[in-house]
Amino acid sequence: MKRISIDPITRLEGHGKIEIFLNDEGDVANAYFQVPELRGFERFSVGRLAEDMPVITNRICGVCPEAHHMASVKALDMLFGVEPPPAAKKIRELLYMAFYVTDHTTHFYALGGPDFIIGPDAPPSERNILGVIRKVGLDIGRQVIDCRARNHHVIEMLGGRGVHLAGGLPGGWSKSVSEDERKEIEEIAKKNIDFALFSLRIFDDLVLKNKQYLDLVTSDVYLHKTYYMGTVDDKNRVNFYDGMIRIVDPDGKEFVKYSAADYMQHIAERVEPWTYLKFPYLKNVGWKGLVDGIDSGVYIATPLSRLNVSDSMATPLAQEQFERMFEAFGSKKIDGKSNGRYQPIHHRLATHWARLIELLYAAEHMLELSRDPEITSPDVRRIPQRIVGVGIGSVEAPRGTLTHHYVSDERGVLTSVNLIVGTTNNYAPMSMSIRRAAEKLISKGRIVEEGMLNRIEMAFRLYDPCLSCATHFLPGQMPLKVIIRNSSSEIIRTLQRD
Amino acid sequence: MKTVVIGLGNPILTDDSVGIRVSRVIGDLLSQQPETAESSDTIEIKEVYAGGIRLMDAMTGYDRACIVDAMVTGRFRPGEVSEFRLEDLCSTRNISCTHDTNLSTALEFGRMLGLHLPTTIKIWGIEACDVTSFGEQLTAGIEHAVPVAVSAILSALFGELQIDAAADENVNVSVNVEGAIP
Numbered sequence: 294m295k296r297i298s299i300d301p302i303t304r305l306e307g308h309g310k311i312e313i314f315l316n317d318e319g320d321v322a323n324a325y326f327q328v329p330e331l332r333g334f335e336r337f338s339v340g341r342l343a344e345d346m347p348v349i350t351n352r353i354c355g356v357c358p359e360a361h362h363m364a365s366v367k368a369l370d371m372l373f374g375v376e377p378p379p380a381a382k383k384i385r386e387l388l389y390m391a392f393y394v395t396d397h398t399t400h401f402y403a404l405g406g407p408d409f410i411i412g413p414d415a416p417p418s419e420r421n422i423l424g425v426i427r428k429v430g431l432d433i434g435r436q437v438i439d440c441r442a443r444n445h446h447v448i449e450m451l452g453g454r455g456v457h458l459a460g461g462l463p464g465g466w467s468k469s470v471s472e473d474e475r476k477e478i479e480e481i482a483k484k485n486i487d488f489a490l491f492s493l494r495i496f497d498d499l500v501l502k503n504k505q506y507l508d509l510v511t512s513d514v515y516l517h518k519t520y521y522m523g524t525v526d527d528k529n530r531v532n533f534y535d536g537m538i539r540i541v542d543p544d545g546k547e548f549v550k551y552s553a554a555d556y557m558q559h560i561a562e563r564v565e566p567w568t569y570l571k572f573p574y575l576k577n578v579g580w581k582g583l584v585d586g587i588d589s590g591v592y593i594a595t596p597l598s599r600l601n602v603s604d605s606m607a608t609p610l611a612q613e614q615f616e617r618m619f620e621a622f623g624s625k626k627i628d629g630k631s632n633g634r635y636q637p638i639h640h641r642l643a644t645h646w647a648r649l650i651e652l653l654y655a656a657e658h659m660l661e662l663s664r665d666p667e668i669t670s671p672d673v674r675r676i677p678q679r680i681v682g683v684g685i686g687s688v689e690a691p692r693g694t695l696t697h698h699y700v701s702d703e704r705g706v707l708t709s710v711n712l713i714v715g716t717t718n719n720y721a722p723m724s725m726s727i728r729r730a731a732e733k734l735i736s737k738g739r740i741v742e743e744g745m746l747n748r749i750e751m752a753f754r755l756y757d758p759c760l761s762c763a764t765h766f767l768p769g770q771m772p773l774k775v776i777i778r779n780s781s782s783e784i785i786r787t788l789q790r791d
Numbered sequence: 792m793k794t795v796v797i798g799l800g801n802p803i804l805t806d807d808s809v810g811i812r813v814s815r816v817i818g819d820l821l822s823q824q825p826e827t828a829e830s831s832d833t834i835e836i837k838e839v840y841a842g843g844i845r846l847m848d849a850m851t852g853y854d855r856a857c858i859v860d861a862m863v864t865g866r867f868r869p870g871e872v873s874e875f876r877l878e879d880l881c882s883t884r885n886i887s888c889t890h891d892t893n894l895s896t897a898l899e900f901g902r903m904l905g906l907h908l909p910t911t912i913k914i915w916g917i918e919a920c921d922v923t924s925f926g927e928q929l930t931a932g933i934e935h936a937v938p939v940a941v942s943a944i945l946s947a948l949f950g951e952l953q954i955d956a957a958a959d960e961n962v963n964v965s966v967n968v969e970g971a972i973p
Binding site: 331332334336353356421422434435441457 | 840901923925
């Protein structure tokens with residue numbers, strides 16, 4: 294059996310490794326995306342005071358500390374048996390919307406967007422944010438920087454610190470919002486809406502009106518009929534901060550809707566001999582391997598899945614875009630009614646479009662929250678009076694559903710900790726997408742080198758995986774390397790991008 | 792001249808925290824110096840937890856940047872401190888499978904937009920052992936690298952400042968870090 298190894302060594306967030314196995318006929322038998330996982334978080338946490346977790350877990354990752362902070366503080370609400378006042382929940386959500394705006398903006402312009410704005414076959418030296426600026430104009434670069442800066446300002450204002458925010462406490466939030474702060478956030482939210490609409494127009498003009506790119510988005514290269522996961526509110530609308538976890542099957546039928554606290558009844562983790570990673574899957578469907586279909590428990594948790602499980606968006610402009618996207622893919626309403634859910638979109642590259650719709654929703658919801666009369670209430674904390682001993686908190690992180698599960702003794706000292714991070718949900722589907730990309734380029738022993746790295750990168754980039762949450766950029770070279778081995782594991786060819 | 796010293800890494804990921812520890816020691820040492828109101832030379836200490844555009848953001852507004860980070864190359868002995876130039880590290884601008892982009896691309900992005908970015912960027916890498924386990928202690932061999940790196944960075948800082956600031960040798964220092972976890 295031939296083995297092709299693609300080894301991306303990145304400068305920022307650790308690295309992953311892609312292994313492609315060929316069968317005796319020279320076709321792709323399997324593809325695996327191996328992520329170097331961080332170890333020992335439970336050991337690190339056990340014995341600490343539970344209330345320290347929001348300021349510990351937000352150090353797990355330099356990219357999404359806000360998501361860990363929110364999941365953690367929600368777990369503490371449950372562990373201490375305390376319900377935060379409405380204003381505290383709204384402040385948390387307001388901050389979380391600002392985080393989503395920065396995160397989705399960065400992904401689209403710096404990482405995902407270049408594949409379309411510059412083109413999937415453009416040289417990698419152009420397929421980056423510099424290429425985007427050259428194509429769309431310098432002003433867009435300034436807008437990206439301004440968008441990041443103003444929303445980081447909101448995060449710092451509400452969270453007390455810029456990166457490792459400290460606002461979350463069991464039972465509430467550590468500071469209230471002043472009227473001056475509220476007014477400033479309202480103006481920022483308006484700018485965010487304009488920016489989100491502008492970004493969707495760019496997507497329209499440069500992707501949807503370009504036949505080549507539209508064909509790529511709607512082709513079967515990255516198509517998988519899996520289950521989908523996302524958090525929905527009481528009207529089955531997308532919600533990033535709170536709600537029930539909804540799973541729909543590949544036909545769009547609701548499979549289950551459950552409280553995050555019950556996640557262990559629905560999600561199991563599969564261990565495979567070739568990797569130390571655990572693959573989450575739907576326990577009540579079962580593990581059938583890295584395959585799609587209604588009998589396979591593989592699911593995804595991404596911007597696309599969140600839209601697939603939802604009946605609608607909670608804000609008007611995002612709802613318009615939601616309808617446009619599903620109708621562009623020919624999706625019909627599940628129940629034939631005008632206000633029902635659409636059939637899911639299985640084309641994974643639509644995730645980039647879904648991410649922009651979520652960006653607009655986050656901006657609109659930020660404006661709603663900033664105008665909520667309760668947002669400036671000084672009542673932002675209920676002091677915990679007891680220790681329940683078990684806390685499970687869940688939010689939609691930009692990269693998928695994030696769950697924190699803590700168990701403590703009667704003093705509030707942690708005895709057990711389990712996290713399911715966003716990227717983990719997508720390990721199996723990422724491998725499946727990489728395999729699908731490889732199958733198009735490898736046939737009967739013939740390996741098309743041209744474009745292989747790009748197409749495989751595109752397969753996992755759309756999931757925006759966290760590849761280890763480490764921050765190294767040293768030594769900062771060799772972003773991609775392909776090693777092709779013969780059946781004796783000898784290297785017969787090496788492809789390397791300079 | 793405005794200088795920023797950046798400790799890069801994850802503060803709870805064993806040896807990945809070494810850059811942050813070095814920056815904290817430098818901050819402690821410099822904050823013991825008497826502050827002078829007149830000097831135009833300043834040194835700020837920052838902790839940064841992610842690369843790419845976030846790292847570029849942290850360097851905006853400075854004339855000179857010193858970055859210290861862990862690295863795992865297999866080419867050096869654990870704990871060995873090496874100095875690099877940006878061009879040594881990032882000869883390409885390939886987009887990489889990260890959440891945004893690499894540092895050289897981020898810097899070029901910032902310069903295209905006219906941001907005030909350092910003209911001098913020095914980078915120290917400390918060969919690490921364990922960067923995938925959670926822990927607040929450095930492994931034994933890496934602990935010894937901290938004073939070596941501190942000394943190297945201070946030499947670079949003050950060697951140049953004595954030349955650049957012949958008329959004004961006083962330097963103001965501010966430390967801008969979030970502190971250790973509880």
